Amino acid sequence: MTSPPSLPLHTGRLLLRAYATGDVEATLAYYGDPQVSRFLLSEPFALDDAKAAVDRRLGQTHPTEPGDALALVVEHEGRLVGDLVLQLLGEQSSMGEIGWCFHPAYAGRGFATEAAAALLHLAFEHYKMHRVKAQMDARNTGSARLCERLGMTKEAHLRQDWWSKGEWTDTFVYAVLAAEWKCVEQPTLARPQGRCDLHVSIGDR
Ligand SMILES: CC(C)(COP(=O)(O)OP(=O)(O)OC[C@H]1O[C@@H](n2cnc3c(N)ncnc32)[C@H](O)[C@@H]1OP(=O)(O)O)[C@@H](O)C(=O)NCCC(=O)NCCS
Numbered sequence: 259m260t261s262p263p264s265l266p267l268h269t270g271r272l273l274l275r276a277y278a279t280g281d282v283e284a285t286l287a288y289y290g291d292p293q294v295s296r297f298l299l300s301e302p303f304a305l306d307d308a309k310a311a312v313d314r315r316l317g318q319t320h321p322t323e324p325g326d327a328l329a330l331v332v333e334h335e336g337r338l339v340g341d342l343v344l345q346l347l348g349e350q351s352s353m354g355e356i357g358w359c360f361h362p363a364y365a366g367r368g369f370a371t372e373a374a375a376a377l378l379h380l381a382f383e384h385y386k387m388h389r390v391k392a393q394m395d396a397r398n399t400g401s402a403r404l405c406e407r408l409g410m411t412k413e414a415h416l417r418q419d420w421w422s423k424g425e426w427t428d429t430f431v432y433a434v435l436a437a438e439w440k441c442v443e444q445p446t447l448a449r450p451q452g453r454c455d456l457h458v459s460i461g462d463r
Contacts, residue, residue, distance in 0.1 A: 260351075262320040263328065263384055269376045272369060273333045274342065277315040281331055282308045284338035288361035297395040298359065299422070321346045328380075332360070332373045339364040342377050346385070354381050354390045358404070365400075371407045378408065379443070382436045389435050395420075396428035405432035409442045 266275035286308035288294050295302045303311065315329035327345040331338050340360030347353040356377060360370045381387045394401040396415060405412070410432040418426035434442075 259322050260385055263380055265319070265330070267330070267376050267380065269372050271334055272339075272373050272376070274330045274373055274376055275333065276319045277312055277329060277331055279312070279316065281338060282312045284331075285312055285341070288340070288359065291362065294359065294362060297398040297401070297422075301423075315341075315343075318343070321351070324348060324351050326351075328377075330377070332369065334364065334369060339369055340373065342373055344377055344381055344385075344390075351385065352388045354385065354387045356381070356390055356392050358401070370404055374404065374408055378434065378439060382439050387436060389433055391431060391433040393429055393431050395422065396430045398430075402430055402432070405430075408434065409438065410434040411438075 266273050268274075282305070286303055286305060289300070289303035289308060289311070292302045300307070318327045318329035321328050321344075324346050327343050329343050330341060332340045332342065338361075340358065343357045345355045345357075347355055356374060358370055358374055378390060381390045391413075392401070392405050392410060394405075396402075402412070411434065412430060412432050414429075414431035416429040416431065419429050420427050
């Protein structure tokens with residue numbers, strides 16, 4: 259069984275930590291916004307929804323079985339700016355699915371890219387995953403661009419496969435393989451093998 263991840267994770271500007279009971283208000287601050295939840299599976303949160311979500315995510319610190327998840331909040335200068343989840347999938351949890359949600363007040367600064375890159379690093383280096391995917395409403399251009407910044411490949415455009423908020427919606431599936439991620443993180447080592455032309459921009463530009 260994989261050991262628990264060593265938390266918190268630190269990046270250039272961010273801290274990624276497990277949920278705490280005091281995160282309800284900060285979670286409600288963005289999950290309560292209809293614009294934020296537009297492409298999420300959930301409706302905008304009320305206070306009870308935020309309490310239930312934080313309560314559930316408090317226990318998501320040490321996934322071991324397929325279906326289990328690691329849930330992290332993202333802090334910048336002591337403020338909660340967003341959250342991420344990594345769900346274990348497949349035989350022996352050798353694959354994963356990543357998800358994200360950030361407060362719009364902190365958009366456009368590369369925080370989601372920086373945080374998601376740290377979680378992908380954990381997926382491949384700690385959990386030894388072979389492949390990580392992300393799925394989103396095809397109208398969610400912000401998430402699709404984020405996948406592309408992370409060096410993920412668009413593998414599928416599923417037509418009207420999901421009933422969401424009163425209508426049939428299309429889904430994009432993006433993924434990155436472990437070998438590709440190594441190319442992103444260690445481009446000078448990987449390029450001589452001719453494996454990779456990916457690029458990811460993380461941190462200050
Ligand atoms: C999806 C989501 C996280 C994307 O947020 P975002 O602010 O676009 O992403 P980042 O924080 O990585 O910021 C990237 C933007 O900042 C810019 N940027 C500025 N400084 C940057 C830096 N140092 N590094 C990378 N990008 C930087 C990028 O150019 C990009 O702008 P662009 O999209 O206009 O090209 C956000 O829209 C969200 O939380 N949406 C609601 C929840 C949701 O839909 N979740 C997904 C469900 S599947």
